[in-house]
Amino acid sequence: MLITRNRSEMESGRSIAAVLARLFQVASIVIFVVVALAGVTMLVGGNVAVSIDSGGLPSIESGRHARMAIPISGMLTQQGAASVDRVRGVLRFEDGPATLRVANTAIVVLLLAAAWWILREFRALFAALRERQFFLPANAARIRRVGWAVIGGEMARAAIVCFETHYARDHFTVEGLRLESHFQINVFAIVCGLMILVLAEAFREGARLQDEASLTI
Amino acid sequence: MAIRIRLDRLLVERQISLTDLAARIGITIANLSILKTNKARAIRFSTLDALCRELQCQPGDLIERTPEPQEVDEG
Numbered sequence: 001m002l003i004t005r006n007r008s009e010m011e012s013g014r015s016i017a018a019v020l021a022r023l024f025q026v027a028s029i030v031i032f033v034v035v036a037l038a039g040v041t042m043l044v045g046g047n048v049a050v051s052i053d054s055g056g057l058p059s060i061e062s063g064r065h066a067r068m069a070i071p072i073s074g075m076l077t078q079q080g081a082a083s084v085d086r087v088r089g090v091l092r093f094e095d096g097p098a099t100l101r102v103a104n105t106a107i108v109v110l111l112l113a114a115a116w117w118i119l120r121e122f123r124a125l126f127a128a129l130r131e132r133q134f135f136l137p138a139n140a141a142r143i144r145r146v147g148w149a150v151i152g153g154e155m156a157r158a159a160i161v162c163f164e165t166h167y168a169r170d171h172f173t174v175e176g177l178r179l180e181s182h183f184q185i186n187v188f189a190i191v192c193g194l195m196i197l198v199l200a201e202a203f204r205e206g207a208r209l210q211d212e213a214s215l216t217i
Numbered sequence: 218m219a220i221r222i223r224l225d226r227l228l229v230e231r232q233i234s235l236t237d238l239a240a241r242i243g244i245t246i247a248n249l250s251i252l253k254t255n256k257a258r259a260i261r262f263s264t265l266d267a268l269c270r271e272l273q274c275q276p277g278d279l280i281e282r283t284p285e286p287q288e289v290d291e292g
Contacts, residue, residue, distance in 0.1 A: 215258040217248045 014130055021126035028119040031112050034060060050101075050108040052164055054088040056157035058108040067092045068104060070164040074177040087177060091168055100167065107160055114156075118149050135206035143203050147196030154189035219285045222260070224253040227272050227279060242267035 038060045041048050049061045051069035061067075069090040076084050096104075125142045133139070166181035173179070228235065235253065239246045244264065251257050252264075265276055272279070 212258050215251065215256065217244065217252045217257045217260055217264050 014132065017126045017129040021123050021130055024119045024123035024126060028116050028123065031116045031119065035109065035112055038062065050104045051090065051092075052104065052107065052160060053090055054161070056161040058111045060108060067094055068096055068101065069093075070096075070100070070104065070168055071161050072168045072172075072174070072177075072179055073161075073165045073182050074169075074174065074179040077176055077178050086180075086182075091172060091174070097171070100171075104164075111156075111160075114149065114153060118146060118153075121146055121149075135203060135210040137204070137207045140200050140204035140207050143196060144200035147193050147200055149193075150196055151190055151193035154186055154193065158183055158185045219282050221255050221281055221283055222252050222257070223279060223281055224249075224268075227274060228253075231272055233272070238268075238271060241271045 038048050038050075041062050046062060047064060047066050049066035049068040051059045051061065051067075052071055053059065053069065054071040054073070056071065069092045071088070072091045073086060073088050076087060121142045125139055125146075128134075128136060128139050162181055162183040165179070169179040169181050228238065235249055236246055239249045242249075242264070244267075252260065260280075265279070268274075268279060269276060
């Protein structure tokens with residue numbers, strides 16, 4: 001009875017890993033297709049707008065009404081009895097400066113490339129888990145890379161928002177709003193990255209123990 | 218590693234094949250081969266006990282320590 005249950009739990013874990021591996025594979029293909037389609041649309045002269053929202057997340061829009069967007073942050077110039085501390089949002093415009101368009105496109109392409117790479121790492125990790133190969137040095141290295149990517153990604157996100165809000169402050173004016181730039185790191189994301197690095201160390205030690213156990217006769 | 222398993226010597230002395238020994242002590246030929254070629258990292262007491270029982274020897278007959286070659290300082 002116990003053996004049957006353990007076997008069914010193992011099969012269930014295996015199928016979850018298989019589903020996640022497939023999911024990450026599909027997601028990485030979707031990113032690749034979106035970037036390829038955006039590139040082709042640009043080449044044939046279509047309207048493609050690359051945007052970064054107030055949280056630093058990239059998006060690509062296409063169509064007649066697609067407009068590029070950059071994050072802004074600011075203070076209301078007129079405050080009432082109850083004051084608004086900080087306003088955040090995106091500034092959309094039809095045809096921004098060429099330098100900003102190029103910079104935004106480069107940033108979005110880099111972010112999507114990073115996301116694609118992380119998804120591939122996850123796919124490889126879950127594919128190994130599907131084959132019940134948990135404690136491999138390669139898995140530990142993959143988890144470590146994902147941990148560093150989470151930390152680096154959060155720093156990059158904060159830097160991008162800072163750069164874009166700084167650009168908006170220097171080049172645009174919004175009535176009733178005093179634009180400011182800000183650099184704000186999400187501590188939770190950094191802690192998550194550090195936890196993933198700790199997990200990677202656990203996997204590395206597990207791989208070492210497994211290697212030792214496999215050569216213990 | 219400085220610790221060596223002298224399984225090959227004992228097998229010759231006892232005139233037992235690796236396959237026979239593996240069958241007698243209940244471990245795979247692949248694992249016994251790892252032991253014989255000194256690729257093993259560790260040996261369980263239960264394996265050592267089974268080997269000593271079948272080869273009619275003491276652990277000291279099976280395991281020996283060879284001094285590692287000294288590093289020559291060419292400076």
